[in-house]
Amino acid sequence: MxxxxxxxxxxxxxxxxxxxxxxxxxxxxxxxxxxxxxxxxxxxxxxxxxxxxxxxxxxxxxxxxxxxxxxxxxxxxxxxxxxxxxxxxxxxxxxxxxxxxxxxxxxxxxxxxxxxxxxxxxxxxxxxxxxxxxxxxxxxxxILTDLSPEPGLLGRHAPDAAAESDVLRGRAVLKALAAADVGQAVVVQEGLVLGVEAIEGTDALIERCAALKREGPGGVLIKAAKTGQEMRADRPTLGPRTIERARDAGLRGVAVEAGRTLLVDRDRMIEIADAAGLFLLAMPPLDQA
The missing domain is CATH 3.40.50.20 (Rossmann fold)
Incomplete structure (x- = not known):
């Protein structure tokens, strides 16, 4: 027994x-x-x-x-x-x-x-x-419990007032698109939506928007989970390659949703962003103000 x-x-x-x-x-x-x-x-x-x-x-x-x-x-x-x-x-x-x-x-x-x-x-x-x-x-x-950042600035560079406005615009667009189950990212430049992620994925969205950018300060990539998204199978994820593509496309920063976005090799992402003069920001979840 x-x-x-x-x-x-x-x-x-x-x-x-x-x-x-x-x-x-x-x-x-x-x-x-x-x-x-x-x-x-x-x-x-x-x-x-x-x-x-x-x-x-x-x-x-x-x-x-x-x-x-x-x-x-x-x-x-x-x-x-x-x-x-x-x-x-x-x-x-x-x-x-x-x-x-x-x-x-x-x-x-x-x-x-x-x-x-x-x-x-x-x-x-x-x-x-x-x-x-x-x-x-x-x-x-x-399983990998250390990949989602807390809210706050992740690198040396901070968004200016215009970039903060673009982040807010991107958040509003993503909220509006959530019910349509379209994508998890948007690129905004001076209030203009240059592109919304669809089936092509985030990296392809950045490349597409590189050809659409206007004169002046570069755009901002905003990435967040859809409202009510099934997070166990499709959690928003970024890595160093995304930051490299943002740099090459002339963007000035990347904002991700804190607590819901996975950052793979975060230290390397910050290193690339810092060297390129890009800001890397973990913003509050979309369901928060």
Whole structure:
């Protein structure tokens, strides 16, 4: 009886096995490394066409096609996975390009037209995984707890009054767009909206706005979560490359939503911004004044 009690105690105390659904970039690897450092069992589902080749060769993993939900679920159950974390950007393909299998079609049929946007689709997928298959979907911030900044200035340079006005304008635009489930970023210059993020992503938005800038002080990139966004699967994320692109596009600063935006390699981001004379600001959440 004592042995049985000991085994039950060990099962209760054992860390829950995490399945990492890996998209692009280096953030999925950081999640894996944190699990390894903490002794948490981990398995990686590397998404074909998104995850970086060779990044997970040293850990248990398999490659899966985005539309192969049945294969993914079967392997997750076989691996004894309890928690799932979706991390890293994935370009959303058209329905024919996705080639959904029977399980994926079941999900798409259930959500229908009410989930046309990315957030609606991800919300429906998470609900399906949790309610029908018993997985617990966790956000990357539950594993990497040090990536979301507190409100305040992050580098040496501060926005002037005109830039602060552009930040306020950007916040208002993002609030207005939230219900449409469009994007998470906007570029504003002297009160003019140069561009709004859509399916192309933040980096492409910056490049597009570089050709649209007006004379005078450069524009400002404002990035924040959509109101009511499903943060476990699509949390706003920036890294050093975004700051480099903002610099190259002639922007004068970047404002992100504190507590809800992930900054990957924050020290390097600040270093680039400081060297370029850009301000890097963590602004209060959009639902605050």
């Amino acid at each position: 004592a042995a049985d009690a000991s085994r039950r105690s060990a099962q209760i105390d054992a860390p829950r096995k995490l399945g990492v659904v890996a998209g692009g970039g280096g953030l999925p690897r950081r999640v894996v490394d944190r699990c390894l450092a903490e002794g948490r069992p981990v398995f990686v589902f590397a998404l074909k066409g998104a995850a970086e080749e060779g990044l997970f060769d040293d850990v248990p993993h398999c490659w899966v096609r985005l539309g192969a939900a049945g294969e993914y679920l079967k392997r997750a159950q076989a691996e004894g996975i309890q928690d799932l974390c979706m991390v890293g950007p994935v370009k959303r393909p058209s329905l024919p390009a996705m080639r959904p299998d029977a399980a994926a079609l079941k999900i798409l049929t259930r959500i229908g037209a009410k989930a046309l946007g990315d957030d609606g689709l991800l919300r429906a997928v998470i609900a399906y995984l949790e309610s029908e298959h018993g997985f617990r979907v966790v956000g990357v911030e539950e």
